[in-house]
Amino acid sequence: MTTISYRPEVQRARTLRQRLDLDRxxxxxxxxxxxAIMSQTELASQLGVKQPTIHSALRTAAKVVEPVPGFSGASPYEIAQRYATGELTRAQLVDELGRWVYPSEAPTDGYDSLLVSASxxxxxxxxxxxxxxxxxxxxxAILDRAADSSQ
Incomplete structure (x- = not known):
């Protein structure tokens, strides 16, 4: 697997881009x-936006998965994003992604070898x-920890 070398002066923008995704x-x-505890109208008033804005955001929010209990995110990628923005230490990242229960790969149909990555x-x-x-x-380190956990 190849990693891309990024220019140091771009690091702040890269971190902020990840932060933007996580903040959303x-x-x-x-x-x-x-x-769940207040009306859309009251929520809109409290946030200084119009009620249709809240309604639209809640439709989007309905599709957002909650973090897995005991983990900092809803997916391994989200957990890695939280590490990259400084929310997690290296030890926390390795611990969480080492304990994550990864789904087994779906078998192919025998004709098409294309595998789609499961969430x-x-x-x-x-x-x-x-x-x-x-x-x-x-x-x-994550790979080693995950292998140890599966044994």
């Missing part, structure tokens, strides 16, 4: 939580490596 997830999850699969850890969220040493 956290915002939508929080809206969904608040909508939550180890492919997301590979994607995090490719996207520069983690480095090779962390990838190897």
């Amino acid at each position: 997830l956290d915002y939508l999850r929080e809206l969904r939580r608040l909508a 939550g699969s180890f492919d997301e850890v590979g994607r995090a490596l490719s996207d520069g969220l983690i480095d090779g040493a962390i990838y190897d």
Whole structure:
């Protein structure tokens, strides 16, 4: 697996881009939580937006998966994003992704060897490596920890 070398002066923008994705997830999850205890009209008033804005955001929020209990995210990639933005230490990242229960790969039909990655699969850890969220040493540590956990 190849990782891309990024220019150091771009690192802040890369971190902020990941932070933007995570902030959106956290915002939508929080809206969904608040909508369970107050009306959309009251929520809109409290946030200084119009009610249709809240309604639209809640439709989007309905599709957002909650973090898995005991983990910092809903997927291995989200957990890696949280590490890349400084929310998690290296030890926390390796612990969580080492304990993650990865789905087994779906068998092919015998005619088409194309496999589609299942949500939550180890492919997301590979994607995090490719996207520069983690480095090779962390990838190897996660792989070792996951292998130890499965035995």
